[in-house]
């Protein structure tokens with residue numbers, strides 16, 4: 001993706017989502033194969049699954065940005081300076097990649113159809129059926145606690161800021177929520193997501 005395209009959820013992200021469910025099933029299932037639900041409840045399970053799905057998609061977006069910045073630098077070295085376009089793209093993609101993690105992860109728990117198909121478990125899940133909520137810091141904390149995965153804003157910023165084109169164009173991405181430095185592109189991450197800072 002490049003200038004102005006909209007982030008989309010990748011197939012690989014969905015596969016990772018289902019892997020988290022499998023991991024949680026294994027780690028919350030008794031020897032008899034009965035789901036005990038004692039370790040990880042259904043809400044936390046879905047939260048973790050969406051958290052890793054969006055984390056992966058977020059990394060894909062930033063990797064695409066990095067590759068495009070490197071290509072832009074090659075073009076620039078060939079005599080095609082385009083710092084304005086590069087700044088516009090970074091301003092668009094850097095904060096929106098973080099917003100993807102914090103804004104768009106709406107999850108849907110057990111549907112009514114699912115509950116009626118499995119009445120025994122349905123009784124457990126029915127309190128949550130057809131409810132939705134936004135993925136939040138607790139879901140990323142669970143991902144970190146159980147799988148050791150956590151988005152790391154400062155590492156990403158250092159990676160991008162080390163690219164020659166960023167230095168040539170005097171552009172710097174920052175993990176701070178906002179600020180007044182016109183040379184910086186801010187993340188928009190609120191204090192609630194300080195766990196993304198190292």
Ligand SMILES: [Zn+2]
Pocket residue numbers: 017021046049
């Ligand atoms: Zn799921």
